[in-house]
Amino acid sequence: MLPDSPFRSPAQRAADRAAKRDAVLRAAVRMFNERGFHATSLDDVATSLGISKRTIYHYLASKDQVLLECVTIGLNQLLDAAAEARTEEGSGRARLARFLRRYAEINMDDFGRCVIRTGEEALSAESRPRFRALKRQIDSALRQLLSDAIADGTIAATDVRMTAFALAGALNWPARWHDPSGAMPPDAVAATLVDVLLRGLDPRPVPGPAHSPSERS
Amino acid sequence: MLPDSPFRSPAQRAADRAAKRDAVLRAAVRMFNERGFHATSLDDVATSLGISKRTIYHYLASKDQVLLECVTIGLNQLLDAAAEARTEEGSGRARLARFLRRYAEINMDDFGRCVIRTGEEALSAESRPRFRALKRQIDSALRQLLSDAIADGTIAATDVRMTAFALAGALNWPARWHDPSGAMPPDAVAATLVDVLLRGLDPRPVPGPAHSPSERS
CATH class of the missing domain: 1.10.10.60 (Homeodomain-like)
Structure with a gap:
């Protein structure tokens, strides 16, 4: 032709x-x-x-399929970010930080924002398992990056499951509060949030948080 | 009678x-x-x-009023928790920790869960301003507790606005993932999350996170 x-x-x-x-x-x-x-x-x-x-x-085919495709695009962006981070040079902590920043940025972009704003109940019973399965894969990728950084000693040994929930929650939330037309661009929000969160994972010379007793009272 | x-x-x-x-x-x-x-x-x-x-x-009067009342109950529980925490004995950090644990617990309970799961767009245009105003009050209470703890030196000097967003996001997220019928009770989830997060706010002898240069690369 x-x-x-x-x-x-x-x-x-x-x-x-x-x-x-x-x-x-x-x-x-x-x-x-x-x-x-x-x-x-x-x-x-x-x-x-x-x-x-x-x-x-x-x-x-339907509005349900449109939503499923939208969240699938967002979830695949997150999975790609995890795959990329795993192949990076540097420490476990550097790879984790890289992933977390991309994770936050994606959640401030169109499709990632939709992933966070969509409750499972908005999807049809047929579409929910795919949504859940992809979310489980991302959770698992985050836990693996945390475990790798603990293994090479660049973050503190910590409860991987709860730390993953804390990090994901903190970095999901900009999908609700970040104003795309606001003064702070997504990459700056992501970098600042990740800095605040990773400080909490610094390796420690002494075991246990310094302030636990008074906090528990 | x-x-x-x-x-x-x-x-x-x-x-x-x-x-x-x-x-x-x-x-x-x-x-x-x-x-x-x-x-x-x-x-x-x-x-x-x-x-x-x-x-x-x-x-x-309407389904919209039912939703507005439900989120108002949840938001008032959070505001009460902030008011209680402010009157507590102890350091700024201890009061902050106390509030954060209650904040997380409320978000795992019926009305708090509804606050987190409800997007503004679900409420009528008339009901939204009240929802927003209460959320702003809670955000402001959290920032005040952070500022107090920075002022008495029991947490590190930090970006109060971004730290408030990070803490709130991490402690809102259990409204989505915590299973009320699951093995881990809300108070244990709350205490573990708050421990992980507050470690990141420990006062520091040296300024700046130890790993910044490699993380930024």
Whole structure:
């Protein structure tokens, strides 16, 4: 086929289709984040793109599938960040810090924000297991990075499960409070939060927190 | 009026009314937390109490009012915890730790869980300002407790705003992951999370985290 042919090649058609599907997902995720999933209809999404709801159905079967695709994109971004961090040079602590900063940044971006804002109950019973399975993989990747940093002595030995929950919670929360149009850019928020959190994981010469007795009283 | 009169006094009638209203809110908040706000109807809430939806309307005007009352109860529990912590004996750090543990425990209880699981977008435009105003008060109370602990030298000087966000996020998250029927009771989860987080706020003899240069690379 000549480059100036009016007929598109199968590869061009596939790319065109993928670009249109992506545009629908991007428009949808922004509306879900802004108004909430339940307050957004596929008609609203279609209108914002200047197309009809019937056109959306060429690419995505239902509003539930749109949401599942949106959270899957966000969760895959988090998994990619974990895979990248694991291949980095440097200490276990440096790899952990790298992942945590990316994790926070993704949660302030469109698809990651949707992951955090979406409760399982918004998804259909059929879609929930995939959402849960991906979240479990990310939790497991975080625990592995924590264990590696404990193993090479660059963070303190700590309760890996609870520390993972504390870190994830602190770095999920910007999906609720960070204003994308605000003064502090996502990478600065991420770096500051990770600094505050990692200080708590510094290796210690003496075992046990210094202030436990008075705190417990 | 005699104690065995079949007629109820005004005080008894008011108490009776308050108890019925509370029962409706308790049943509603559990369903909101379990199924999600949008998937719960006031008919479902009424059925679970063996009453009709019309009976609910004697006590609460709308589903939006039910949600607003539920989150207001949770937010007031958090504000009470902050007020209590401020009057405690001991160091700034001990008062902060006390508040943070209660904060986490409340977020694992019915009404606190609803505060965290409810996005602003679920509330009507009229109800949102009250929700936001109460959340701002709690944020402000947490920042004050942090500032007090920095002032008396029992935690490190730190970015109060970002530290408040990190602490709140880490202690909000159990509203999503903690299983009330699970093995670890809320007070143990709260104490462990707060220990992990407060270690990061220990006063430091030398300024700056030990590992910053490698983490930034």
